[in-house]
Amino acid sequence: MATKAALEAQLAVVAGFESPKVALEQYPTPPELAAHLVHFADLRGDIEDRTVVDLGSGTGMLALGAALRSPERVVGVELDADALSGALDNARRVGTHTPIHWVRADATRLPLCFDEHADDRDVTVLMNPPFGAQQGNEHADRAxxxxxxxxxxxxxxxxxxxxxxxxxxxxxxxxxELTDAFRATFDLEHQFEFHESARHQLDAEVFRIEWE
Structure with missing residues (x-):
């Protein structure tokens, strides 16, 4: 298994949003956070030989990170066509060998089927969803x-x-059942008009949940 530092270096080439959409709360996932999350998931046995789904995959950071850790397959679901185009470009930059299936769809109305009764149903979701911080988009993470x-x-x-x-x-x-939680920090560049400084820090939390 490659180190977390090596994974972060591989993800450093992933480009963010060229024209981020405030309504979709398109903030890039920093490579250091993605590497930490994926590495932790891999250590817990939640990546290798499993199907990994990145809901609201944006330009592909989490999906690509997972693809570098030997899952069976990766599915990236993203509503925004521009972001998906960026994800395809990023996949070529990173050069993963695991199949990645990019799907343009609303992650809250997922057009994918997983047999919940199958013996081999091994699905891990990695996601950095919209936080629901924008007016009219409250509780987006609940969906x-x-x-x-x-x-x-x-x-x-x-x-x-x-x-x-x-x-x-x-x-x-x-x-x-919530099994693990840890804090995370986004160090983000100015990208929307309401941002008052060149860079700002966004405090967040990451949660691991096991589902029946």
Whole structure:
């Protein structure tokens, strides 16, 4: 298994959004966070020989990170065509060998079927969903979690700081158990008009959930 530092170096070439859309809360996942999340998931046995689904994959950071760690296959689901185009370019830059299936779709209305009764149903979801911080898009991460609860037996998701109570309650009500949580920081460049400084820090939390 490659080190976390090596994985971060491989993901450093992944380009972000050329024209990020505020309505979709398109913030790039930093390579250091993606590497940490994927490496942790791999150590827990949640990547190798499994199907990994990246919901709201953006330009592909988490999907590509997972593809570098020997899953059976990777599925990246993204609604925005421009972001998907960027993901395809990034896949060529990173040069993964694992098959990655890019699907243009709404992650909250997933056009994919997973047989929940199959003996080999091994699906891991990795996602950095919209936090629901924009007016009119409140609780967007809840809709993503609803999809996760239907398709995954384990998931890793990034949420706004202070979300643990909500995530744990949602998991408990939907056949899940929150097993791990850790803090994360996004050091983001100015990309929307309402950002007042050249760079700003976004505090977040990452949660691992096991689903029945």
């Amino acid at each position: 993503f979690l609803e999809t996760v609860s239907e398709i995954a037996d384990v998931s890793y998701s990034v949420h706004n700081e202070g979300s643990k109570e909500f995530v744990e309650s949602f998991a408990n009500d939907n056949g899940g």
